[in-house]
Amino acid sequence: MWNDAARRLLSWDAAVIAATVAFPLVAAQSVEHFGTARNAGHIIVDLAPVLLLALVMTLIVATGEIDLSVASTVGLTSAAMGVMWNGGVALETIMPLAVLLGALLGAVNGLFITGFGLPSLAVTIGTLALYRGLSYVLLGDTAVADWPRDFTGWTLGNIGGTEIPNLVIPMAALAIVVGLVLHATPVGRSIYAAGANDVAAAYAGIAVGRLKFWLYVASGAMAGLVGVFWTLRYSSARADNAYGLELTVVAVVLLGGVSIFGGKGNLPGVLAAVVLLTSLQNALRLAHVSTEALTVVTGALLIAAVLAPNLLAAAGDALRSRRRRTVAPS
Amino acid sequence: MATVEASVRPVVALREVEKAFGAVRALRGAGLELHAGEAHALVGENGAGKSTLIKILAGLYRPDAGLIEMDGEPIVLHDPAAAISAGIAVIYQEPALFGDLTVAENLYIGRQPRGRFGRIDRAAMDRRAAALFERLGVPLEPDRPAKGLSIADQQLVEIAKAISLDARVLVMDEPTAALTAREVARLFDVVNALRAKGTAILFISHRFDEVEALCQRVTVMRDGAHVSTDPVEDVTVDELIRRMVGRELDAMFPRTATEPGQVVLEVEGLSREGRCRDVSFTVRAGEIVALAGLVGAGRSEVVQAVFGIEARDAGRVRVLGRDLPSGNPRAAIRAGVALVPEDRRQQGLLLDLSVTRNATLARRNRLARFGFLTGGTERREAAAWTAKLRAKYGRLTDPVATLSGGNQQKVVLAKWLATGPKLLIVDEPTRGIDVATKVEVHRLLSGLAADGVAVLMVSSELLEVLGMADRVLVMREGRLAGELARADATEEAVMRLATGQAAEAAA
Amino acid sequence: GGTTRGEDDGDEPTGTGGSANPEAEYESGLSYAMLPKSVNNPYFEASSTGAEGVATALEGAYEYTGPSDASASSQVSYIDTLSQQATDVILLSANDPNALCSSLDQARAGGSVVVTFDSDVDPACRDLFVSQVNSDEVGLALLEMTAEQIDATGEIAILSATANATNQNAWIEVIEAELESNPSYADMELVEVVYGDDEDEKSFSETQGLLQAHPDLKAIVSPTTVGIAAAARYLSGSEYQGQVALTGLGTPNQMREFVKDGTVAEFALWDPTALGELAAYTGAAAASGIITGAEGEVFTAGDLGEYTVGAEGVVTLGPPTRFNADNIDDFDF
Amino acid sequence: MSALAQTRNPTGSTLLDLVLRFRALGLLLALAVLVGATASVNARFLSGQSVRDLLFAAAVTVLLTCGMTIVVLTRGIDLSVGSTLGLAAYLTADAMSGGLPVPLAVLIGLLVGLGCGAVNGVVVHFGKVPPLVATLGTLYVFRGIVYFTAGGSRVNASDLPGGFLDFGNGTLLGVPYLFLIAVAVLAAVAVYLRDYRSGRDLYALGSNPEAARLAGIPAGKRLMGAYALCGLLAGLGGVLYAARFGTVDASAGYGMELDIVAAVVVGGVAIFGGSGTVLGAGLGALLLTVIDNALPVLSIPPFWQQAIVGALILAAVGLDRLVALRAALALRKKGSHVE
């Protein structure tokens, strides 16, 4: 029993979640301006794109694959939105079309990966370049900026009269849906199985290829949704939107305790990692810590995220075996 | 401890060894002595601690307490490299090859013959490997990549690797589990030759005929502890089994004949490029049909094509009169087919996931309520089925990788039996399973057949085939070489068909 | 139905609102923050030096902060942080004309004065813009230098920074328009615009590509300090040295050796330190109520002298300085 | 290209051999087609100056690709190479501009690279952190250190010793010194990986880490060696970068890692370790460099270039897969006991 409890305590995602709860409390005390409702609002709006992309990325990494093209997909959908807007298409039509386009781009990834059996890292490095390139083809060096205030305002607005950002509702809804799918449905079990051993999963009647294909479609659709959000939030459709964001998304998924080899990890850990990383960066900025330090801290945190539990486990083993040796009958 | 020739100093001895994994005490005061020129058998139930003991000897695990002695001197084996250089060669229970390297390089990795400037001399390496395979009587090409070898061929490569080390101590953890009689015989010849040269042999097996054929002494382990060590001729098999399981065993093959019912499986002209050709047969409800043949005859290939893991090039598969689409295991499962695959680590298990997740994986959809799975149902199901098969493990939440080989096999069986199949296909169902459990599995299969389940069994263990099957289909080189009714199925008849002597005689 | 383009065009007026008091003194104790396109850029470091001097002189607090990548979204986080800290004067060089607006609005609503410099945002989102030069002037000066060096005949190409850089694109537009309309440039043809992304290596290889793609190229115009240095380095080590003219905007320290070895005849730039200084004074003046950002208001920017606010709240530093072999040793930045 | 001879019998299997040779041939073919097509549109592409430029550009990429191949073969990856290169380049240039003798400054660059690689190795092997995670972390950390040390300053060509820059831009019989160094390193790594026990150990480690442990392969030593070597080559790349470009600031090598990984992948090295050759990877790097250089020459609009690079990566990976599938089919026929 004690052992069980200790293991839970020592498990990495539990630690990340604990840190996520503890950090804002500490920061609110020690960093000026951190503990205000407005700042909390800033943090939430800031973390939205990473969180949304990380939701599906968690599923993909849990199957042992990766999608490095998400940020480029955001860029391409954003650029496409700009083109459509310039062409006089109604925004209400553009938004679903953007999500659809994202899904299509995801399907291309999925086809290459599951249809042709290519490694996802290689394929999505390719589409990372391809999709970004296409967004430049679409929009070139121009930006489309005249988005209606009603919509751009909503992305930054608060729920009537409160200090809670509007965004919280869709984010929470999506997180709950993805969390339930991963942790409480047969699909979730299939995802872990495919990540742990795809051959055995196939023997258990899981259509691994089809599962992964749809995950890439979902990833693309989510990137399309983020593309919509990004365009409206910054009121700017540009080819370089969300440039380089893929590394941040991968980083939080790993920080949240999902194994890069698949089969392990859970969503609460990832959500906690997103909140922790964003609020940490926010606090460091407020504390006038330099950009250089911010970069180093991000990297160090990532390594520590995996290193620390390993070290703890090693220390625990050493301790146990020492104890046993002293009590072992001779 | 009962030592036969106490005067002779053992080459290697393990004394009072303790090893625990978390809460599981795998070894508690186990011991063993190996002598030069002697083959020593180690037997025990699944999970008795045999493999763990070997891994300590191989330098993979450090004992929590106890001693390893070599030539009477205590030594510490920090890692496998230390054990190898101390002259201990190990054939592990599960083959672990480098798929991307050639077979020859698999044998000689880290000690390839070198030519000028310390560069590897590939020609010499291939020559040596070829000579070794010649000796073992296996037609393996040294320069083919290890990827794509069947389990049996992989095991043979492992054996060749260990033998090529020319070690003072050769440890074999169930090397024969995947082999048929012919390979086993060749292996024993080679081992006997080594023994004659003074090598100490440790041999683990669940097959007592092999123990008797090869070994001079036998040690029994139970629950991580040493039970007895005797010269082989001094103990009977029944006595050994009693010491292993702590009770008498029931009949080995509890087959009760049942009247076959409707045709459940119909296979017609099944072909797959390079693997099997024009295979046709049927299996009826209540019947146990065995597929026999030599290693690589294509038996696994046939059942995999039936189940839909591999798409077939030609032929039809019908279950209860309905056609199964090619290459679609989901459809097969829906039609009531279950396949217990031969390679449990690659095909059967999610090693890093828990016992629960593994045991309920095939039933994930049926256990869901309103589309949702709650942990409780899965836990109850897993507990019930693993208990039915007497699987031993620490907790339901433990990764299956921590279970002993036999217990892993039981989890795979549990997974598929839980689906309540109409056609149960088992590929080497008792590979690596101890006698007591084997009886259990046999009883289960027999019981299922009695309940009207059609059972198709692939087995390399001839006794099992003869003891369990109502009909025996013999395969040779990808084709059905013949069919034998229970009454006609003798060891000799099966082997004749399997090796093609019958065909030659007819021609 | 639905919401389509052009339905929503409500622009707000520029400036801090309220009325200016030209007689007021500069307030002391204000907090200043400079937010460059990205930190680790020598050009902005120079501007920062200028601004910091002003802040110190006016007994204010000064901070230089910003993202390490030149993206708009990272800048937004920094603006939010500054507005959270209630910084009095924000000096900003924007990576995108629109993306920063909502954050800037929030900052201004919180009482900060926002002065953009070097690269502007939508005039509605800031109080004042300190322009290094008038876009037209830069474009014209670049074209003029080029024409002088190649006798106003032949193919020219532009090596720009990123495809979205506001200021670069404004200058390129001027150049294109002038080439179309001005008869004295009738024999010159702009054959290509390439982007070095303000990365040394990329600019370097883009230069290579230009020269190979256009064998008859006569001149390269690179209106970015990173680009012109990379192009000069390539030319100086290649067979094209002296054959193909190079001009643009660069810092004297970076370009000195190329002017001396004859790769570059003449290039231009304004003084980034002075630009930072003027930006800081402008911000201070606005925060002290000396100006509001309305056209025609006048303030004194220390040693730089007197400046007048132009249309849309733009304050212009002055014409760019041209550097050549005769004067380059007089400058050190 | 004489280095082609190195593909001879890299796995000891005649069959696989054929495939590999075909694979290298495929890359060579693609190279030839690309060069030919570009030259037919614009003959200047084959002028001495242009070829020199291309080899200059390829040198650093090829060098880093060699290091990356070694690491990828062990089932690892090193995403920090760009940052390592930046750090080494800046510190080398800074040391020289501070008056340190060239050999000493170069040594600093190499040691910095080696140090960064060793850090990766320690975190991966001893910390048991998956390589992707570890080096994604050090990508940030090393870059942060470059930012710290460089700040907004930059080392200009005029601050560096002329001899060093001459070396960086010099050629031997028209071939840049830099490229010669890269080719020499490539050849050495190729021989090492094919013909030395420790080189084969790297393949074994990547192919099946568990089996490698059982076989007594010193994983710690090999992994440390692989990452250190990768770091060292990135350090060397940094030195050459400084020599070539003269100007070094905090952004040197930024974002380079994905290009290098792309080159390795295009060159047919399995991303999960165990198979592939450094020669293939080198050709992959060359191919990508040629693409980069050819697109502007072909006057492809700049906005299209990145899209084309992406499409070509996909095509290369797809082609490679096709070849692998053929090989598998051949193996199946060959290994079959069925007539």
Ligand SMILES: Nc1ncnc2c1ncn2[C@@H]1O[C@H](COP(=O)(O)OP(=O)(O)OP(=O)(O)O)[C@@H](O)[C@H]1O
């Ligand atoms: N790495 C491990 N972690 C946790 N428990 C382990 C581990 N390895 C073995 N065990 C446990 O130790 C016990 C002994 O296992 P071992 O593999 O030695 O059995 P065995 O005698 O070889 O059985 P089999 O005949 O089935 O191969 C089992 O209960 C097993 O679950």
Ligand SMILES: Nc1ncnc2c1ncn2[C@@H]1O[C@H](COP(=O)(O)OP(=O)(O)OP(=O)(O)O)[C@@H](O)[C@H]1O
């Ligand atoms: N994945 C694979 N790749 C290449 N060849 C294979 C593969 N699996 C099996 N083979 C070959 O196909 C033939 C049939 O193999 P199969 O596994 O069906 O035989 P089997 O009769 O079940 O024997 P075994 O006892 O080895 O399982 C053999 O020659 C085997 O070597």
Ligand SMILES: [Mg+2]
């Ligand atoms: Mg065992």
Ligand SMILES: [Mg+2]
């Ligand atoms: Mg088989």
